[in-house]
Amino acid sequence: MANRPTLxxxxxxxxxxxxxxxxxxxxLLAQRAILPAPIVxxxxxxxxxxxxxxxxxxxxxxxxxxxxxxxxxxxxxxGLLLGQSRRLNRLVAPALYVLYPIPKVVLAPIVLLxxxxxxxAKIALITLILFFQVLVLVRDAAAxxxxxxxxxxxxxxxxxxxxxxxxxLPAGIPAVLTAVRQSIGTAMAVLYVAESFATNYGLGYYIYxxxxxxxxxxxxxxxxxAMALLGLGLYFGVDALERRLCPET
Numbered sequence: 001m002a003n004r005p006t007l008x009x010x011x012x013x014x015x016x017x018x019x020x021x022x023x024x025x026x027x028l029l030a031q032r033a034i035l036p037a038p039i040v041x042x043x044x045x046x047x048x049x050x051x052x053x054x055x056x057x058x059x060x061x062x063x064x065x066x067x068x069x070x071x072x073x074x075x076x077x078x079g080l081l082l083g084q085s086r087r088l089n090r091l092v093a094p095a096l097y098v099l100y101p102i103p104k105v106v107l108a109p110i111v112l113l114x115x116x117x118x119x120x121a122k123i124a125l126i127t128l129i130l131f132f133q134v135l136v137l138v139r140d141a142a143a144x145x146x147x148x149x150x151x152x153x154x155x156x157x158x159x160x161x162x163x164x165x166x167x168x169l170p171a172g173i174p175a176v177l178t179a180v181r182q183s184i185g186t187a188m189a190v191l192y193v194a195e196s197f198a199t200n201y202g203l204g205y206y207i208y209x210x211x212x213x214x215x216x217x218x219x220x221x222x223x224x225x226a227m228a229l230l231g232l233g234l235y236f237g238v239d240a241l242e243r244r245l246c247p248e249t
Contacts (some may be wrong), residue, residue: 036218045222053219056206057226060191063202064234067123067187068180071130076176079135080168083142100136104129105190117198125194126187133179141175142168174246181238188231203227 020038027037049057082089108125115121145167195204203223211220 034217036221041218041221041225044218045225048219048222049226053206053222053226056201056203056223057230059201060195060203060227061230063119063122064126064187064191064230067126068130068234070123070127071134072176072180074127075131075134076138076172079138079175080142080164080172082135082139083145083172084164084168089139089143096132096136100132104132105186105193108190108193112194112198122191122194122199122202125190129186129190130180130183133183134176137175137179138172141171145171174242177238177242177246181235184231184234184238188227192227203230 023038027035045053048054082092104125107128111125111128112121115124191202192204192207195202196208199205203226207220207223207227210216210223
C-alpha cells in the first residue's frame with residue numbers, strides 16, 4: 001500500500017480557523033438572518049449538543065456505523081472471493097460494470113417505498129452505497145496480488161485457508177478502509193436526504209425542522225455543524241484504524 005500523506009493536528013486546527021474566519025467574514029458582509037455568524041452558531045451548538053441535538057447526533061451515528069459494519073461484512077468477503085477467482089469475476093464483472101456508476105441516492109424513493117420510513121430503509125441506503133465501493137476496491141486489491149508472491153507462499157505448503165489469512169486478507173484491509181473513507185461524504189449526504197422527511201429523529205430531521213419549519217437559523221447551522229463533526233469523526237476514525245491495522249513498512 002502506498003503511504004498516504006498525513007496531517008498533524010496543528011494543520012487541521014489552522015484550516016478550521018481559516019474556514020471559521022471566512023464564514024465570519026461572509027456573515028458580516030451578507031448581514032442576513034439566513035447566514036448567522038459562527039460567533040452566534042457555536043454557542044448554540046455547545047448548548048444544544050448535551051440536549052436535543054445530542055440525541056439526533058447519536059441516532060445518525062448509529063445509522064451510519066451500522067451501515068458501515070454491514071457493508072464491510074457483506075462486500076469484503078465477496079470482493080476477496082472475486083479477486084481470487086477469475087472465472088467467478090468474469091461472471092459478476094458485467095453486472096458490476098452496469099451497477100457501479102449508478103448514483104445510489106436516486107434509489108432513495110424506491111428503497112423507502114419498499115422498506116418503509118424506519119431505520120431499516122435508511123441503513124439499507126447507506127449500506128448500498130458503501131457496498132459497491134468496498135466490493136470493487138477489495139476485488140481489485142486481491143486481483144492485483146503478484147503471482148510470484150502466491151507461488152512463494154504455496155511453496156511453503158500453504159493451502160487456500162492460509163492464503164486467505166496471510167495474503168488476501170492483509171491485502172484487502174487497506175482497500176476496505178480506503179473505500180469507507182471515500183464513501184463517507186456520500187453516505188452523509190444520503191443520510192441527510194433519508195432523515196429529512198418521514199422521521200422524528202436524526203440530524204437530517206433536526207436541520208430540516210429548524211431551517212424550514214421553525215425558521216431558527218442558528219439552530220439549523222448548529223445541526224449542520226453536528227453533521228460535519230460526525231463526518232469528520234468517521235473520517236479520522238478510519239485514519240486511526242489504518243495506522244493501527246496497516247502500519248507503514
